Amino acid sequence: MKEGRCYEQHDFQVLILSQFAQCRPSTEKEKWELQKEYLRLIREIPQMWEEFVRKNQNIYDRFGYLDVVVYDDLTYERKKLKQGRPKEENTLSHRVTVRLDDESYQLLKQYCQTKNITESAAIRELIQTLKWKI
Structure with missing residues (x-):
């Protein structure tokens, strides 16, 4: 699992591909399969990023970035925001x-x-x- 802050598509791509790099082929066939998967990821990452931003548009607009968690199976999700201190009734x-x-x-x-x-x-x-x- 990898976590990272993504301001733009490039950051997202680096995060996904660095998690993908953890995969180590043990045979020649696996090596070719991983290369195909790598090329597929390179093609699909822009669409994945656009969809991810669209799904989390309000957070992205507010902060200008998304905190992303990428799992070993290359699934990803937005890291949940931590709950802040509750508002007081009488704020100073x-x-x-x-x-x-x-x-x-x-x-x-x-x-x-x-x-x-x-x-x-x-x-x-x-x-x-x-x-x-x-």
């Missing part, structure tokens, strides 16, 4: 960068140590206290 989508003087930064660090929270969490808490003052 805004990033704010702040410059602080030494005194303000030391105050923030002290506050974080006493409350045992991160700097980001402390700043969020302090912003929430503004709700009551507006």
Whole structure:
């Protein structure tokens, strides 16, 4: 079994043929059969790639490549996407960068140590206290 990332037909061809190269003939007849099979693969790989991309068009369009698994019998499939971290209901989508003087930064660090929270969490808490003052 071989796995690889295919951006285009050439990558797919290299992957298929490298798996095919694992086959070793033991007789002269097998050698000729493998050569015929090799030539057949060379002819059919462009169609195989087009069909494979068509079948997985949404993934190919999104990422620009397909992760392919080629098995010993030269069957192939798309490697399944790994499941990512689930979305939180309250996503933190805004990033704010702040410059602080030494005194303000030391105050923030002290506050974080006493409350045992991160700097980001402390700043969020302090912003929430503004709700009551507006």
